[in-house]
Amino acid sequence: MFDYLANPARFMRIADRLFWPLVVIATALIGAGLYYGLLNSPPDYQQGETVRIMYVHVPAAWIATLGYVALGLCGLFYIVWRHPLADVALRAMAPAGAMFAFLTLVTGAFWGKPMWGAWWVWDARLTSMLILLFFYLGVIALANGFDQPERGSRPAALLALVGVINVPIVKFSVDWWNTLHQPASLLRSGGVSIDQAMLVPLLLMLAGMHCYFAVIVILRMKAILAERRLTSLQLRQAAGDGR
Amino acid sequence: MSPFEVQLRRDLRLGWAGRGDMAVMLGFFLIILTLVPLAVGPDAAFLQPIAVPMIWIAAMLSSLAGFTRIFSEDVRCGWVDQVALSPLPLPLYVIAKAATHWVIGAVPMLLATPLMALMLYMDTSHLPALLLALVLGTAALTLLGVIGAALTEGARGGGGLMAVLVLPLAMPALIFGALASAPADGGIVTPHLMLLGAVLAVLLAVAPFIAAAALSETESESGA
Numbered sequence: 239m240f241d242y243l244a245n246p247a248r249f250m251r252i253a254d255r256l257f258w259p260l261v262v263i264a265t266a267l268i269g270a271g272l273y274y275g276l277l278n279s280p281p282d283y284q285q286g287e288t289v290r291i292m293y294v295h296v297p298a299a300w301i302a303t304l305g306y307v308a309l310g311l312c313g314l315f316y317i318v319w320r321h322p323l324a325d326v327a328l329r330a331m332a333p334a335g336a337m338f339a340f341l342t343l344v345t346g347a348f349w350g351k352p353m354w355g356a357w358w359v360w361d362a363r364l365t366s367m368l369i370l371l372f373f374y375l376g377v378i379a380l381a382n383g384f385d386q387p388e389r390g391s392r393p394a395a396l397l398a399l400v401g402v403i404n405v406p407i408v409k410f411s412v413d414w415w416n417t418l419h420q421p422a423s424l425l426r427s428g429g430v431s432i433d434q435a436m437l438v439p440l441l442l443m444l445a446g447m448h449c450y451f452a453v454i455v456i457l458r459m460k461a462i463l464a465e466r467r468l469t470s471l472q473l474r475q476a477a478g479d480g481r
Numbered sequence: 482m483s484p485f486e487v488q489l490r491r492d493l494r495l496g497w498a499g500r501g502d503m504a505v506m507l508g509f510f511l512i513i514l515t516l517v518p519l520a521v522g523p524d525a526a527f528l529q530p531i532a533v534p535m536i537w538i539a540a541m542l543s544s545l546a547g548f549t550r551i552f553s554e555d556v557r558c559g560w561v562d563q564v565a566l567s568p569l570p571l572p573l574y575v576i577a578k579a580a581t582h583w584v585i586g587a588v589p590m591l592l593a594t595p596l597m598a599l600m601l602y603m604d605t606s607h608l609p610a611l612l613l614a615l616v617l618g619t620a621a622l623t624l625l626g627v628i629g630a631a632l633t634e635g636a637r638g639g640g641g642l643m644a645v646l647v648l649p650l651a652m653p654a655l656i657f658g659a660l661a662s663a664p665a666d667g668g669i670v671t672p673h674l675m676l677l678g679a680v681l682a683v684l685l686a687v688a689p690f691i692a693a694a695a696l697s698e699t700e701s702e703s704g705a
Contacts, residue, residue, distance in 0.1 A: 317694070369649045369652060372645070372648075372649040373649055375645065376645050376646045376649065379642055379645055379646075380632060380633070380636070380642065380646060383633065383636035383637055383638065383642050384635060384636050384637065385637065389635065390636070392694075392695065393632040393633065393636075393695055396632060396691055396694060396695055397632060397646060400628070400650070400691060401649075404649075
């Protein structure tokens, strides 16, 4: 399977076939999720209308953490098997994941101000999420920090792998420490603790935004592959002119 | 003499020959701490509670400052290639580098700490706990710095890039270290100190291998 996908041209063909269906699914799911989330779901009895921020905040946080796991896996595949696409995927995912981590923090701040009375608290969940954003930025900086771009691949892969240690801290911070951030409502022992009227838009948004993330990553991977092809064509042309 | 000892001796001699660079680290540490009273004001009531955290932050930043080029001379002159060919495994080479860097860079900082603690009006009964925690903490930072230096070897903006990579990783050491330095009940060996020791133990186990993995790449590509 991994060998099969190692050919960039073959990957591009499969990605092209997946791309538009994913765009349609993401648009439909996010559209439905926003409709239910913003217009057709009840306000929370404690949080009022601000609960609607959750429909963006929670999916963004999931993508930021799962995206980092995927980043770490790409790093592993690159270091151990030297899989050529793992590096492309890593470079494509890092900025997208960083964007979702940033979105998580910003939407959280918008919710925190009316609910906690503060834009930011130094709570374990918030702080570990901020550190996750720093890891994303570090991977981006390292991947692009060398004069020959391909030399940044291995250091960035190693850093992505090292940073995975932070992911369980983000996930379980609400259980290990007595945080101001509320504990998990979906993936918890004892079942889901959200009412169905809010669960439906949340699940729609979760599925839709994950598809959206996939769309961004495919788009960025295609762009990176096209860029590399362009560079090698230019080099070949320059070599041809020299002869 | 084992290859490890040879490496250790060589690095200690080189470190001693280049001790001016390490004096810069110590100077950086002293100057950061001198800036604190200038920013906060000379009032002992303000300085005393932040003395321990500021000493930790200064130790962290100045440890990083000494790292940017720890491997570059060895990569450039081909020493890393020679190590790769020799019976000395690269992780052991990294440990030798880290150990000498700690002895030359961190020990003077530890010696200067009581003086700075006094100048920041720190509660002197906490001094033994602070020093013990700093011994473990600077060792952990040294290992993190070695990872950062190996990852950024040959990169463009070395120092700043390294700080961005290493400081997030250094947070556990900072948290436990600062807590262990000001124990509430006056005891020295606190749970926080043990956690700091655990951080150091984990780093001692993994850091040499991560740094060696990053270095072997640099070496193979610059050699090609």
